[in-house]
Amino acid sequence: MRQSKLFTKTFKEAPKDEVSINAQLLIRGGFVDKVMAGVYTYLPLGLRVLNKIKNIIREEIDAVGGQEILMPALSPKENWEKTGRWAGLDVLFKLEGAGGKEYALGASHEEIVTPLVQKYAASYKDFPVCVYQIQDKFRNEPRAKSGLLRGREFSMKDMYSFHSNEEDLDRYYNQVIKAYFNIYNRCGLGSITHLVFSSGGTFSRYSHEFQTLAEDGEDTIYLCQACGVGVNKEIISEQQSCPECGGKDLKEKKSIEVGNIFKLKTKYSEAFDYEFTDEDGNRRTVLMGCYGIGPSRVMGSMVEVYHDKNGIIWPESVAPFAAHLVSLCKNGAQIKQADDIYESLLRKKIDVLYDDRLEISAGQKFADSDLFGIPKRIIVSPKTLERRSVEIKNRGEEKTILLKINNL
C-alpha cells in the first residue's frame, strides 16, 4: 500500500488522558482512535494487526476441532435470568427495546450457546461439540484506563465445549492449553507467557489463566522457579507451593492476563436443563468447558512488551506489513526506480507499505517508520541508487546492510 493513500497520520504527542503505553503508541501511530474510555476504532494499520491475530487464533482453534459460529451481541433477558447473571453479573450492559422487551449485550455467551447446542446434540454419540466465535464483547467496566487491555467493547474469541463425561472434558481442556501456547508462540509471546492456576469457582478446584510477563501489567502472579507455571494471588494465599510440581520457590511478577479457561462442568447445562442420553439410555447432564482469548488484548499486550522509546516493534507474524519501503527520492527518474522496487516487491507477494510521500522530510519518515514498528525497513534514496542498492534495517536493531536491488 502507498502511504500517500493512507488516510491516517502519525501524532508526535499522545492524548493526555491516555496513561497506558499501548494506547499511547497505537494512537500516535494511527493504529487506533479513541472514541471514549475503553472504546476504540481500529484504523487501517491497526485492523491489519488485529485481523492477523484473529487468524492465528482461528487456525489454532480450528486445529483442535473448534467449529466457528457467530452469535449475536443482543440477547434476551430470559436467558440471563435462568443462569442468575441478569442480577449477578455487575458488568452486564442492559437495554430496553420496542414493546418494553429487555436485552443484555453479550459479556460472554454461555446464555446463548448452551440452548443453541442443546437443539443439536442430545445423544452421547453427538459429543464432544466445540464451538467458538470471534466477536465483540461488551462490559460495563467502571475503570477502563488501560487502552486495549480493558475495554468496554473489545474483541474476544470465546469457545465452549460440550462433553458426555469428565474424562473427555479433561482431555479437551488439556488440548486447548496446548493450542493456546501455539497461539502465544506464533504471536511472539510464548517465552514470556505462563500457565497460571487460579480459583475454579464452585465447580472445579482450579481454572487457568495465561499470563504474559509485563512491567506495567495489572496482575500479580507467583512463578514456580522449578516448573515455570504460576499461581495467582488467591491461590498463593491458600497454599504456599506450586500446584503443578509442589515447588516452594515462587517468585512475584507483574503480568497481563491474555487468556483464561474454565471447566464449567454442569453450571450452565443445569440452568438450561440440558441433558443427553448416555450409552445405557439414561439421562445425564452435559458437561461444559469455556475458553477465552481476546485478540485486542493480545494486541495491546504485544505493544506493552515490544516497544522502545521510538515506537512499536511488532513480531513478524502480526505486523501490519512485512516491510516498509521508505523512499527519499525526489526527482522523476529516481521516483520511477523506487516505484519499480515497490512493484517488484508486490509481484513477489511481499506485503509492503511504501512511503512514497514527497513533501515529508527524511527525519519524519524515519520517525513514522520507527513508530509503526514494521519488522524490515528498506530505504531507497539517491545515495543508495548510485550504488544500485537499497539499505535494509530490522526494526529494533541498529545494524544496516546495503543490498543490490537485483538481489532484493
Place this chain on the structure above:
Amino acid sequence: MRQSKLFTKTFKEAPKDEVSINAQLLIRGGFVDKVMAGVYTYLPLGLRVLNKIKNIIREEIDAVGGQEILMPALSPKENWEKTGRWAGLDVLFKLEGAGGKEYALGASHEEIVTPLVQKYAASYKDFPVCVYQIQDKFRNEPRAKSGLLRGREFSMKDMYSFHSNEEDLDRYYNQVIKAYFNIYNRCGLGSITHLVFSSGGTFSRYSHEFQTLAEDGEDTIYLCQACGVGVNKEIISEQQSCPECGGKDLKEKKSIEVGNIFKLKTKYSEAFDYEFTDEDGNRRTVLMGCYGIGPSRVMGSMVEVYHDKNGIIWPESVAPFAAHLVSLCKNGAQIKQADDIYESLLRKKIDVLYDDRLEISAGQKFADSDLFGIPKRIIVSPKTLERRSVEIKNRGEEKTILLKINNL
C-alpha cells in the same frame, strides 16, 4: 469437511413463528439459529456463506479505494445529540453505563466516522477519503418478521466518503454504483437487481436504492421498461416518468432493498463543524457520501430468490461448499474408496462437504443435500464404484452424469 463432524443437523419442519422463506430454509438447513425475533446466530454453514458475501463486498470496495476500519458499536450520547439523532432516530438503541453515562448502539456510523476523519484530513490535498467497515448494526425495529431481511442486529458494510468539492463526490458516487453492481453480479443477483431512485432528503434531489426483484419482497418499485432503472413509491407519486431517461412506461414490481447510497453533502460535517482549507486558503465545509449494503440481507435475499420446494440453490460464489460428496457406501473397502475420493478433492483444493455418515438413509442424505443447496453433488455408492465412477448432479437440475473417478 466431514459432515459427521458438523454439530448441526437439519430439521424437517421450520419453526411455526417464522413466516419468511429465507428464515424457514436457513433454520431447517442449520445455517442459522433464531435467538429471538430479528436476531440470529450464524452456524458453521451459514457463517461460510456470510463470510463469502463479506469478502466479495470487501474486494469490490477495496477496488474503489475504500480503506477498511472497524468502529465500535458502543458510542457516546454526545455525538448523537450533535446531529439530532439521539432524539430523532426512533430505532436507536440507548443504554446506560457505569456512572450514569449514556450510550447509543450504532444504527449507522456517521456520528463516529465524521469526527474520526476530521482528525486526519484537514487540507484539500487530503481528499477524497473513503473509509468503510463490515460490522454488526443494531436497530430497535418494532417489527422483525422477515428473517435475515430485517434484523434488530444485522451485518452491514457501511462506507463513508469525504470530498472537497461536489464534482468529486458525484464522481465517486457513480463509481460506487458500478462497484455495487459488481457485487450483485458476483453474488448472482445482477440480472434481477435494479438501481432505484428514491427521495434524497434535505440535501439532494435523489438518493438511490438497489432493489432485487422478489415475489415476497416488502418493497414496491416501478421499473422503467425503456432503460431498466426504477423509482420507488415516493418518487412515482411526485412524477410519472423515469428520472433517468424520461420513459413513461413504468411497471410495478415487488422487490427487496439490498443496498442504498446517499449524498449526505454537508449534513453531518456541519454538525461536527468539519471544515478544510481549500487551494486558496479558505475554510470550507467537507462534503460526504454514504454507502450501505447488508451482507446478511443479501444472504437472505438470495434464499428468497434462489430456492425450490426442496431447499436452497446457492450461486457458486457464495455457496458454503463448492461440492457435496455424498457417500452411500457401507462396507469397509467401499468406505475406503469414498474416503480416497474425499482426500483427492481436498488435495485439489476443492471446498467439499463429505457426507460420510453411516447411519443415515440415502433418502435423508439426498434431502439434506437438496436443502443445503451446494452447487455440485457427487454421489459415490456401491453401484457407482462397480463402474469406477461417481454420479454428478447440479443442484436445481435433474440431469445426472456418470464420471470415471480418474477423471474427477
